[in-house]
Amino acid sequence: MIRVLIIDGGRQTCDMLAGCALSLGYDVSTGQTLTECLEKVTSNPPDVIFIDGQLPDGSPLEVLDVIHAAPSSPTVIIMTEGGTPESAEMAIRNGAWDYIPKPASMKEMTARLSRVAQYRRQHQGSERMAEIKRNGIVGNSPTMRTAMDMIKRAADSDLNVLITGETGTGKELFALSIHLNSGRSQDNFVVVDCTALPETLVESILFGHSKGAFTGADRAQDGLIRQAHRGTLFLDEMGELPLPLQKTFLRVLQEHRFRPVGSQKEVESDFRLISATNKNLEQMVAEGKFRGDLLYRLGAMTIHLPPLRQHPEDIREMAVFYVEKVCRRFGVAPKKFSDEFLKYLIRYDWPGNVRELFHVLEHACAAGLHEETLFPVHLPQELRITIARSLFEDNHHVPRNGGNGSGSSAAKQILSLKRFRQSAYSDLEEMYLRNLLTSSAGSIKEACALSKLSRTRLYGLLKKYNIRH
Ligand SMILES: Nc1ncnc2c1ncn2[C@@H]1O[C@H](COP(=O)(O)OP(=O)(O)OP(=O)(O)O)[C@@H](O)[C@H]1O
Numbered sequence: 529m530i531r532v533l534i535i536d537g538g539r540q541t542c543d544m545l546a547g548c549a550l551s552l553g554y555d556v557s558t559g560q561t562l563t564e565c566l567e568k569v570t571s572n573p574p575d576v577i578f579i580d581g582q583l584p585d586g587s588p589l590e591v592l593d594v595i596h597a598a599p600s601s602p603t604v605i606i607m608t609e610g611g612t613p614e615s616a617e618m619a620i621r622n623g624a625w626d627y628i629p630k631p632a633s634m635k636e637m638t639a640r641l642s643r644v645a646q647y648r649r650q651h652q653g654s655e656r657m658a659e660i661k662r663n664g665i666v667g668n669s670p671t672m673r674t675a676m677d678m679i680k681r682a683a684d685s686d687l688n689v690l691i692t693g694e695t696g697t698g699k700e701l702f703a704l705s706i707h708l709n710s711g712r713s714q715d716n717f718v719v720v721d722c723t724a725l726p727e728t729l730v731e732s733i734l735f736g737h738s739k740g741a742f743t744g745a746d747r748a749q750d751g752l753i754r755q756a757h758r759g760t761l762f763l764d765e766m767g768e769l770p771l772p773l774q775k776t777f778l779r780v781l782q783e784h785r786f787r788p789v790g791s792q793k794e795v796e797s798d799f800r801l802i803s804a805t806n807k808n809l810e811q812m813v814a815e816g817k818f819r820g821d822l823l824y825r826l827g828a829m830t831i832h833l834p835p836l837r838q839h840p841e842d843i844r845e846m847a848v849f850y851v852e853k854v855c856r857r858f859g860v861a862p863k864k865f866s867d868e869f870l871k872y873l874i875r876y877d878w879p880g881n882v883r884e885l886f887h888v889l890e891h892a893c894a895a896g897l898h899e900e901t902l903f904p905v906h907l908p909q910e911l912r913i914t915i916a917r918s919l920f921e922d923n924h925h926v927p928r929n930g931g932n933g934s935g936s937s938a939a940k941q942i943l944s945l946k947r948f949r950q951s952a953y954s955d956l957e958e959m960y961l962r963n964l965l966t967s968s969a970g971s972i973k974e975a976c977a978l979s980k981l982s983r984t985r986l987y988g989l990l991k992k993y994n995i996r997h
């Protein structure tokens with residue numbers, strides 16, 4: 529039987545909708561607040577939720593991902609008095625089935641409800657249950673399940689997708705996963721890093737060139753856009769695309785045709801676009817740094833990947849996955865984690881997200897290479913100091929042996945802004961230094977030139993973070 533949950537502050541609306549659902553023979557429960565809604569989606573999982581857009585304790589728009597991640601993956605209809613086109617757009621983008629004005633007649637509501645029920649019956653067992661190839665994506669928290677659900681929807685459609693999220697949250701990994709799960713998986717996944725497009729060659733890199741188009745062009749060459757024909761074009765760091773190129777690219781996106789450098793003839797490319805950014809493109813549009821018409825086209829579907837600190841439940845699984853991988857690479861037996869080691873991982877805020885977690889775990893595996901179990905001592909010293917300090921600053925005591933779960937509630941504590949900044953700063957500094965050494969292939973001279981640091985200062989920083997060179 530279809531189960532309907534109705535959440536509305538007004539008794540009249542609740543009664544009217546309950547009447548509609550009962551007349552169709554559905555099971556009904558009601559509530560008045562967002563908190564009640566969140567309780568009921570887990571305690572008595574509904575198939576369909578009718579919910580008011582403005583409840584006394586918040587808006588459902590803010591928790592739609594949590595609602596969708598409930599065991600029954602409910603279909604959500606938001607009812608609103610005085611909604612705006614923007615909120616309607618936001619609701620649909622976030623996966624609401626419908627966003628409707630209040631009040632509506634009983635006849636209208638009954639018709640709407642029976643359509644949703646019909647859809648649920650048709651799709652039950654097929655749409656949501658269909659397995660998706662994870663290709664290395666780890667995590668089963670509600671947050672991750674929502675993200676995987678979005679991947680599935682994106683893979684099933686051919687819409688342009690914009691993936692947003694902080695650095696290291698997995699934007700590229702998720703983009704690849706959409707491609708591999710889509711009907712285009714047999715063709716190329718072409719990555720364009722918009723930060724690394726040299727100004728003088730950018731057009732030829734993207735659009736290709738004909739023979740003799742410029743000195744050195746001794747044969748015609750396809751550009752990256754043509755290489756993505758029938759496949760997926762992934763524009764990484766989209767916010768960095770220079771404004772003049774945004775205009776050209778908008779046309780390519782509309783026409784799927786373009787002219788290679790030096791050529792008279794246009795070339796076609798049937799690509800599907802996925803773009804990613806850690807910038808706030810809407811703000812960039814407001815500041816005149818990004819074209820609004822392009823943003824509108826890019827984000828037919830937007831997937832936001834949350835920072836790791838918002839789903840610490842996944843840290844254990846991610847750590848097990850990655851440590852096993854590193855141990856295989858090092859040719860040693862998989863390692864166990866001490867309780868304290870895990871608590872430290874969960875306690876930390878991970879400003880560099882999953883990338884930083886993996887990086888730290890690699891460090892820990894190297895530090896405890898011949899040991900069976902990893903302890904906090906194997907973590908980078910700066911990270912241990914940050915966490916150890918936070919335990920005292922926040923007046924928290926982490927139990928030494930076993931504990932009773934208070935560690936995980938401590939983990940959910942919000943750090944003071946000052947401490948958060950300090951730890952983020954140190955970690956970013958360390959990440960920067962490691963990248964710097966990789967980019968300069970370990971040459972201190974080159975690293976000084978790139979970073980504009982003096983030799984003494986660079987040595988001082990490398991020592992501070994215990995980085996060997
Ligand atoms: N959910 C996940 N499961 C497993 N690995 C992950 C997950 N999320 C991210 N990673 C890993 O974290 C690292 C960083 O991911 P990725 O390069 O996709 O991040 P990004 O969001 O593109 O970062 P940036 O904005 O800095 O380019 C990669 O090694 C990726 O495989």
Ligand SMILES: [Mg+2]
Pocket residue numbers: 699700764
């Ligand atoms: Mg990336």
